[in-house]
Ligand SMILES: Cc1cc2nc3c(=O)[nH]c(=O)nc-3n(C[C@H](O)[C@H](O)[C@H](O)COP(=O)(O)OP(=O)(O)OC[C@H]3O[C@@H](n4cnc5c(N)ncnc54)[C@H](O)[C@@H]3O)c2cc1C
């Protein structure tokens with residue numbers, strides 16, 4: 001271990017930590033704020049909210065995204081909802097319960113203090129969003145509506161039809177556009193960060209490429225915030241948008257930011273199954289569907305009857321059978337593994353046999369078609385558009401798919417990485433979800449980080465450090481610029497035979513096979529020989545047409561895939577080292593007699609923070625021990 | 640199935656463009672339209688040619704990136720569907736398909752099928768928001784919003800900002816886009832205090848950006864992947880008029 005991982009968790013009782021910390025943090029005076037520039041990479045919930053709020057406070061913000069508009073960040077695609085401990089339903093919810101559920105749902109691999117703060121801030125988020133005009137669903141009396149969502153026994157999820165992420169993001173985007181107009185934020189759309197600049201141990205800016213002109217430019221900052229989203233696309237097929245990538249955090253890792261728990265990947269149980277080689281992405285069917293849909297497969301192997309013809313007695317509602325108290329609402333990791341298990345037994349449905357039914361017949365009978373239409377209409381339409389089947393008539397077919405990455409850059413309580421001044425928010429950091437994220441909690445985390453946490457902690461950093469003036473003539477900037485330019489030229493000079501996508505697809509297959517829903521030592525070792533081979537071939541044989549002085553989407557993709565080819569290896573190393581099972585990380589060697597994940601708290605109750613050791617050298621493992629003072633360590637059970 | 644594609648190719652904003660013919664072979668009806676283009680691009684790359692540039696990201700009809708004119712129709716033949724959600728089963732073997740970028744004075748072509756839609760962001764900047772700085776909010780349930788109002792607001796808020804309305808409009812007007820935001824915010828109690836000023840400023844910005852004016856052709860509503868109603872434009876015009884009559888200051 002070479003890093004000093006200081007989580008900087010405030011002392012004192014859990015419920016007072018954040019308040020106390022806010023008081024103890026130093027403030028930047030209003031007149032001084034405008035002298036500081038903060039670079040924010042990302043305009044999703046985490047980046048958009050942070051940019052708007054920091055500009056409202058008076059900082060100069062430069063915000064970057066690779067899409068043509070900040071409104072298109074991947075947060076836009078979130079469907080189901082956002083949690084908050086409002087207890088508007090009077091069903092026993094509280095900040096403490098949301099905290100408790102999240103720590104337990106994360107299978108005891110997150111930090112209590114961070115999670116508690118998240119639960120506390122959840123209520124402010126809803127207030128903020130409503131004030132901005134987010135059209136959350138309402139009851140007839142005009143009050144806010146709620147629903148329950150995967151893994152929760154209370155109704156604490158707020159939603160805007162099946163487009164919650166869109167509406168939340170538009171709220172943040174509109175606040176951001178207001179600040180752009182006011183001059184506090186300078187927006188750089190269609191611009192990709194390709195390197196981080198560190199001077200005297202402090203993050204002092206980034207190198208970014210204008211994707212339209214190809215110009216590579218340096219941007220100086222007093223602090224940098226990465227809000228660049230998750231890296232699920234390392235699996236090629238995932239529910240993420242096509243452009244979602246790891247480049248920003250991977251470049252930062254190579255500049256000294258530790259990467260925490262890279263192998264913790266969430267596989268979402270309800271996605272439309274894969275149908276062909278050419279397939280470019282997997283579509284999520286919101287988990288909210290499990291509130292009313294029942295999951296089943298035929299009892300008999302190879303039962304090819306039309307599902308509607310299969311009588312009750314021949315159906316296995318396996319989630320209800322195995323987890324009677326949670327049933328179809330069992331948490332994601334558990335529901336996904338259960339689906340894999342029945343398909344591996346040969347009871348899967350659909351052409352490929354990799355699918356299970358999600359059936360609404362009972363719900364339609366009980367509630368009527370119009371209620372179901374009101375709740376899920378747009379999801380049903382989306383399903384029909386993709387599969388050409390009408391889910392009001394025939395049960396949906398679903399299968400797990402890569403969805404979210406709990407791993408990410410290590411951050412302390414202030415959301416600062418191991419590089420001073422480099423902060424990381426949203427899905428890009430590792431913080432709050434441990435080894436498994438509960439539904440409707442990523443939106444909550446992105447907005448808690450963006451609206452409330454980073455705008456205060458960044459002030460403390462700036463006020464304490466008072467970063468000295470630097471400019472782009474500094475050697476560190478010149479070197480980083482030259483490095484990025486050189487790498488771009490190198491891609492174009494390979495002139496090999498294979499497309500970028502073919503490498504990406506092959507990498508995805510390796511990862512899904514060996515580092516997907518279940519993992520074992522032998523498989524991970526195979527992956528660890530295959531990935532470097534593939535990477536070597538990539539650098540020898542990839543073909544990227546066009547030039548670097550124009551919009552060149554193949555070149556953009558090449559950079560991202562090159563980084564995935566490195567990150568994939570770190571994920572496998574992490575998965576191999578963690579010989580326990582926990583949450584979404586299921587090591588076949590570590591399971592209970594009835595096949596559930598078996599943690600090994602004596603050896604693994606820590607965050608694995610990997611440190612880059614240089615080209616070709618194995619990464620160094622640093623451990624942040626996790627202490628559970630409030631939620632006693634226990635075997636997670638949803639039976 | 641096999642298809643003949645006529646695709647607009649344009650190397651850069653100032654370069655001349657032209658239609659180029661490509662054969663797409665072995666297309667499966669299960670593919671999405673963009674997956675079909677991916678396959679064509681893979682073939683081009685393997686032959687060392689520059690692949691066709693087009694905007695896309697989520698591929699599930701929500702980010703508003705995809706933006707193709709397919710046989711002269713924004714987002715193609717299926718109603719209420721963005722290009723990325725269109726599947727090849729909407730076409731048949733032997734079809735010829737014309738693929739072009741959004742065409743509008745306000746949208747400059749960047750390359751091939753990708754255009755610059757930043758004018759839409761600037762319309763939002765002009766007033767497409769409710770001023771509510773972080774931290775200033777009261778408890779969410781203190782604001783009652785009738786279910787009908789929020790449902791109507793949500794219908795308008797569903798806009799994905801793709802610009803199909805502009806591309807479909809004979810005048811290249813951005814009225815449906817602008818009206819959708821004015822309607823979303825104007826229907827909510829939180830949006831009242833800035834309502835008329837918002838309408839005034841957004842409409843003025845729309846004109847500054849060289850979008851055409853609305854003559855109520857209704858093509859926008861037909862092309863909108865979220866099926867946003869042209870009634871929103873009536874509402875926008877009313878709010879704009881009221882703002883002008885009241886002498887609302889911009
Ligand atoms: C289909 C789907 C449905 C979901 N549904 C839910 C849900 O119902 N509830 C829930 O809580 N969570 C949900 N999630 C998870 C949640 O949406 C995400 O975790 C969250 O939105 C991530 O937000 P973010 O701000 O961290 O990143 P993103 O929204 O992914 O934003 C990343 C930003 O970074 C930019 N960026 C990335 N790399 C670079 C670079 N190198 N240079 C410049 N810019 C860069 C991008 O342009 C973008 O602006 C869902 C996820 C998916 C995929």
Ligand code: FES
Nearest residue numbers: 696698703705723
């Ligand atoms: S790619 Fe996102 S809407 Fe089509």
